[in-house]
Amino acid sequence: MSEKLHITGFSKTELADFAQNIGEPKYRAKQIFKGLHERRLLNFEEMTDLPKAFREKLNETAMASTLKVESRYISTDGTRRFLMKTLDNFPVETVFIPTENRDTICFSSQSGCPLKCDFCLTAKLGLLRNLTAGEIVEQIIIVLNDVYGIGAETPHGTNLVAMGAGEPFLNFDNLIKALDIMSDKEGLFIVPNRVTVSTAGIVPKIYEFAKLEKRPNLAISLSAPNDELRDKLMPINKRWNIEELLRAAKEVEKTLRRGERFTFEYVLLGGVNDSDVHARELANLLNECDLQKVKINLIPHNPAEPLEYRPPQREQITRFKDILEGKGVSAYVRRPRGRDIYAACGQLAAKNSPNLVQILSV
Ligand code: SAH
Numbered sequence: 538m539s540e541k542l543h544i545t546g547f548s549k550t551e552l553a554d555f556a557q558n559i560g561e562p563k564y565r566a567k568q569i570f571k572g573l574h575e576r577r578l579l580n581f582e583e584m585t586d587l588p589k590a591f592r593e594k595l596n597e598t599a600m601a602s603t604l605k606v607e608s609r610y611i612s613t614d615g616t617r618r619f620l621m622k623t624l625d626n627f628p629v630e631t632v633f634i635p636t637e638n639r640d641t642i643c644f645s646s647q648s649g650c651p652l653k654c655d656f657c658l659t660a661k662l663g664l665l666r667n668l669t670a671g672e673i674v675e676q677i678i679i680v681l682n683d684v685y686g687i688g689a690e691t692p693h694g695t696n697l698v699a700m701g702a703g704e705p706f707l708n709f710d711n712l713i714k715a716l717d718i719m720s721d722k723e724g725l726f727i728v729p730n731r732v733t734v735s736t737a738g739i740v741p742k743i744y745e746f747a748k749l750e751k752r753p754n755l756a757i758s759l760s761a762p763n764d765e766l767r768d769k770l771m772p773i774n775k776r777w778n779i780e781e782l783l784r785a786a787k788e789v790e791k792t793l794r795r796g797e798r799f800t801f802e803y804v805l806l807g808g809v810n811d812s813d814v815h816a817r818e819l820a821n822l823l824n825e826c827d828l829q830k831v832k833i834n835l836i837p838h839n840p841a842e843p844l845e846y847r848p849p850q851r852e853q854i855t856r857f858k859d860i861l862e863g864k865g866v867s868a869y870v871r872r873p874r875g876r877d878i879y880a881a882c883g884q885l886a887a888k889n890s891p892n893l894v895q896i897l898s899v
Contacts, residue, residue, distance in 0.1 A: 544599045545573055545678070546671025546711075548718060559598055561591065567723070573601060574724025576688040577678045583687075604629060604675050609683070616875030619680060623648065623672060627665045630702055631676040632880045633684055640684070641696040644676045646712050647703025652737050654771045656760075656804055658841045658886040659702045667708040673715035677725065695727055699734040700756075700882065706739035706746070716753060729753040730794065735802065740777040743785035747792055755789055756800040756834070757782065761810050762818035770810070783826045790828050798830040798867070804882075805837045805857065807849040816857045820864035832867040839873055839881035 544555060552566035565587075572584040579602035581587075581595040604621040611617050617633040627648035634641045649662035677697065685691055697719070699705040705712045716732055719725045732753035736743065746752060759779075761767035767774040777785075790799050803819070805811045823831050835858060837848035849857070854870055861868040873881045 541598060541600045543603050543669065543671040544569065545579070545601055545603075545675050546669050546673070546715065546718070548714065549721070555599070559594055561594075565591070569595070570721070571723055574674075574678075574718065574721065577682050577725075578687065579675070579678060579682075602675060604672060604679060606679060606683075610878035610880065612875040612878045612880060614874055616878065616880050617680070617684070618875060618878050618880035619676075619683070621676070621679070623668075628662075628702075629668065629672065629676060631680050632701065632875060633680050634874050639693045639696055640691065641698055642677055642680050643698045643701050644673060645701035645703050646673065646699050646705040646708045650703045651707065652704050652771070652773050654737065654758075654760075654773075656770060656806055656838055656844060656846045658844060658884050661843075662702075662886055664703075667711060668703070670711045670714040670718065673711060674718055674725075677719060677727075681725075694731065695725075697727055697732045699732070702886075704737055704739065705734050706736045706742035709742050709745065713749070720751070733800075737771055737773050738777055738782045739773070740781050740785045743782075744788055747785075747788040752792065754797065754800070756802050757786060758804070759801045759819075759833075760804045760806075762815050762822050766810060766815075770806075779822070783822075783828070786826075786828060790830075793830065798832045799828050801831065801833045803833055803835050805835050805849050805854060807838070807847045807853070809846065811849040811853055811857055813856060813860055816860035817864070820861050820866050823866050824864060832869065833861060834869050834871050836871045836882055837873060839876055839884050841879065841884045841886075 547555060549566055549570055552569055553563045556563055556565040568587060572578050578584055581592045581601055584592060603624045606619055606621050608620045609617060615635045619631045621629040623629060629645050629648055631645060632643040634643060647664060647667050649665035650659045651664035653660050681691060719727045720729055729751045733756055734753050735756040735758060737758045761770050764774060764778050767779060786799060837854055838846045840847055858868045858870055875881050
């Protein structure tokens with residue numbers, strides 16, 4: 538790793554210390570912060586409001602950018618997938634998902650993932666390493682600049698979801714630090730209620746999350762209505778089972794904002810967890826678990842070789858949703874986005890397949 542500091546992941550306080558350490562006045566911290574996060578400049582040379590000598594000093598001691606975009610794919614539905622590499626050559630994937638009234642960036646918290654969810658392609662990579670706060674923030678800056686132009690306004694505002702590669706709650710401190718930096722008014726200004734973090738169920742971290750002063754939204758990936766099946770699909774369930782998970786969810790529920798509902802995700806796997814019986818069992822579980830305001834996002838499985846799962850037939854997806862709603866549980870079917878470029882949930886695994894239309898290769 539380079540000796541230079543990757544200051545894109547520095548808080549304002551850390552930037553002030555950094556400025557002082559290189560013999561500069563403290564106000565430089567604010568200038569650098571704005572250059573990086575408000576103007577989204579990932580190159581000190583472009584911060585022309587700073588004296589040239591200072592920019593040179595910055596170049597010698599620090600880095601604004603460490604991620605390299607290796608390829609970029611654009612789906613027929615407008616979704617963009619970015620395949621990047623860290624300085625030490627680990628893959629990082631980020632997805633831009635446009636919708637009519639808001640744009641969402643799905644970012645990665647880890648390179649690879651240590652959880653062995655059986656239906657997820659990223660799991661096949663194993664954990665390569667945690668991403669730093671700077672690498673998390675940089676993903677967002679790179680995507681925004683690619684889509685809107687360097688520093689340009691984001692017309693619909695931006696929502697963030699920590700639903701790319703990795704388990705965010707196994708990289709908790711870096712994740713929270715990155716979100717904090719990104720929420721700053723003098724920077725990207727993406728406030729916590731525009732952010733959703735998804736966890737497979739790292740129970741102690743859910744309790745920690747519930748205590749955060751300004752917390753983002755939370756989604757919990759459930760994907761099975763009972764422990765027997767969840768043990769098989771998501772081995773993390775053997776460590777913390779459904780009962781423990783729901784008890785932790787209850788803590789977060791106490792801090793729900795007005796109008797906010799507790800969100801579960803349920804990957805629908807044809808012939809595995811999608812029967813009428815499963816739907817009823819799931820509805821009963823959620824009705825009995827003592828959570829007041831729950832909604833469930835149903836995600837039809839996104840297939841990818843060598844995963845041996847398939848999405849259910851469309852009629853069964855509708856039946857599953859109807860059964861839940863019939864028992865008073867709000868359910869939404871998530872429309873898959875960017876499946877053709879391997880950008881959809883669970884498909885991120887640094888796949889650089891030759892049959893993909895590669896728009897840009899750098
Ligand atoms: N590790 C976190 C966040 C990453 S995945 C978590 O598990 O929540 C984001 C969502 O995609 C999770 O709900 C996950 O269960 C789901 N997912 C994984 N593989 C999938 C696939 N092949 N098709 C559809 N959804 C998938």
